[in-house]
Amino acid sequence: MGIGHTIHQGRSAGANARVWAVVLYCLAWCSLPIAASAQAGEIAILQSSDLAAYRDAIAGFKSTVPSGTPYLEYDLQGDLELGKKLARKIRASDASLVVAVGLKAALAAKLEIIDIPIVYMMILDPAKHQLTGPNITGTTLEVPVERQLKVLRQFLPAARKLGTLYDPKKSGGKVKEATQQAAANQFDLQDFPVDSEKDVPQQLRALLSANDAMWLMPDSTVLTNESIRYIIEAALERHVPVIGFSPEFTKLGALLSISVNYTQVGRETGLLAKRILEGDRLPTARPVPIERLKITVNLKTAKFLGLSLPQEPNNLIDETY
Numbered sequence: 305m306g307i308g309h310t311i312h313q314g315r316s317a318g319a320n321a322r323v324w325a326v327v328l329y330c331l332a333w334c335s336l337p338i339a340a341s342a343q344a345g346e347i348a349i350l351q352s353s354d355l356a357a358y359r360d361a362i363a364g365f366k367s368t369v370p371s372g373t374p375y376l377e378y379d380l381q382g383d384l385e386l387g388k389k390l391a392r393k394i395r396a397s398d399a400s401l402v403v404a405v406g407l408k409a410a411l412a413a414k415l416e417i418i419d420i421p422i423v424y425m426m427i428l429d430p431a432k433h434q435l436t437g438p439n440i441t442g443t444t445l446e447v448p449v450e451r452q453l454k455v456l457r458q459f460l461p462a463a464r465k466l467g468t469l470y471d472p473k474k475s476g477g478k479v480k481e482a483t484q485q486a487a488a489n490q491f492d493l494q495d496f497p498v499d500s501e502k503d504v505p506q507q508l509r510a511l512l513s514a515n516d517a518m519w520l521m522p523d524s525t526v527l528t529n530e531s532i533r534y535i536i537e538a539a540l541e542r543h544v545p546v547i548g549f550s551p552e553f554t555k556l557g558a559l560l561s562i563s564v565n566y567t568q569v570g571r572e573t574g575l576l577a578k579r580i581l582e583g584d585r586l587p588t589a590r591p592v593p594i595e596r597l598k599i600t601v602n603l604k605t606a607k608f609l610g611l612s613l614p615q616e617p618n619n620l621i622d623e624t625y
Contacts, residue, residue: 345400347577348376348420350390350413352406357566361405361426364570369578380409387412395420401577410435410442421580425573426566428522430591441580443573444591445564446522447549449482452562453489455599455620456547459560459613460517467494467515469507469535471525478521493519504531512542520548520558532556543609554600555625559609565598565622572596598622 347369351358366375376399380387391412394402402422404410410424414435424435424442435442456466466486470479479495486493494515496507504526511518518539520527527535536557539546548554548561572594600623606613 346374346376346398348378348394348397348399348402350378350380350387350394350402350404350409352380352387352408353382354379355406358405358426360566361570361573362403364567365403365425365574365577366570367567368571368574380412382408384408384412388416391416401581403573403577404442407433410440414440423573423577423580425569441576442591443569443576444593445569447562447564447597448593449478449485450488451597452519452547453482453485453491455562455597456491456517456519457489458620459601460545463516464490464492465494465515466491466517466519467496467511468519468521469496469498469504469511469526470521470523471499472497473499474525475521475523482519482521498526501525501528501531504535508535508538512539512544515544517545517547517559520546520553522549540605540608545605545609545611551598551600551623554602554623557602557605559605559611560599560601563598563600564594565596568596568598569594600625 349362349365351362366373376394376397378390378394380390387408391402394413395417399420402413402417402420404413404422404424405426407427410422410427410430411433413422413424414437418437418439420439422437422440422442424430424440426445427433427435427442428445430442430444456463468479468482470476472479479493483493483495494511496511498504498507518535520535532553533556536546536553540557545559546553546557548558548563550561550563552561554561572592576592597620599620601613601621602625604625
């Protein structure tokens with residue numbers, strides 16, 4: 305049976321839009337630390353489009369940077385060519401630092417700005433898009449694998465076999481890293497490769513029949529508007545808990561999700577920008593991971609699955625549904 309015939313008929317377009325919007329997700333290398341410090345002055349904010357998530361991140365950024373800091377704010381409206389024009393305008397201004405919010409903004413800034421420090425945030429996989437250079441760095445959206453597994457161990461102390469679906473072309477490297485980290489946290493990670501969305505139902509059945517829990521990877525071959533709800537509902541039918549990477553997955557029925565708060569992303573990016581403005585040479589070429597995690601739990605799913613959450617992790621939970 306095709307995915308389209310299996311998915312719950314009552315899903316709303318709004319829920320799908322919210323789900324897909326959050327599948328943003330970044331582990332990356334930057335080749336060099338920031339080459340030169342910037343004097344306090346205007347900060348240029350270049351955002352890829354007007355999304356609520358971007359607005360939250362920008363608000364968090366502004367709450368961290370010293371009050372009274374003047375801003376130049378630009379929206380490239382999803383148009384990379386417009387973004388390059390705006391980036392050239394920023395380069396000709398008195399901006400002492402550029403904050404690129406989203407992928408297109410970061411690409412435009414990198415292409416056109418070489419003599420002003422650039423800090424990016426809210427980007428999926430900076431390494432894939434070669435966001436490196438002597439004047440560019442940023443923060444990561446993706447929670448490091450090791451931290452995710454430690455959280456899973458706290459919430460699922462009895463689980464041993466952990467399954468995941470992935471496209472080897474897109475997520476092979478991440479799954480290889482996860483397999484090594486899983487063993488260190490007493491998990492046996494079983495990976496089920498898919499070459500296209502058509503492979504998802506068969507591989508999902510195999511995964512659910514052989515594992516204690518399912519771990520969702522941010523893989524666009526596996527997770528689409530049509531497949532997300534189907535995957536979660538199929539797992540619930542087999543009484544297999546699903547671990548996601550966005551609160552939207554938790555709302556749809558995943559047991560829990562481990563993610564970052566977009567406002568917190570902005571705050572921690574602001575701290576990074578402040579260091580640069582104060583003349584700090586970054587100690588590492590890698591993007592800076594977000595320290596504070598956001599953990600959401602679906603209590604109805606836990607009850608349905610007959611799971612009693614250990615007392616200690618309850619102190620880690622940010623939201624319940």
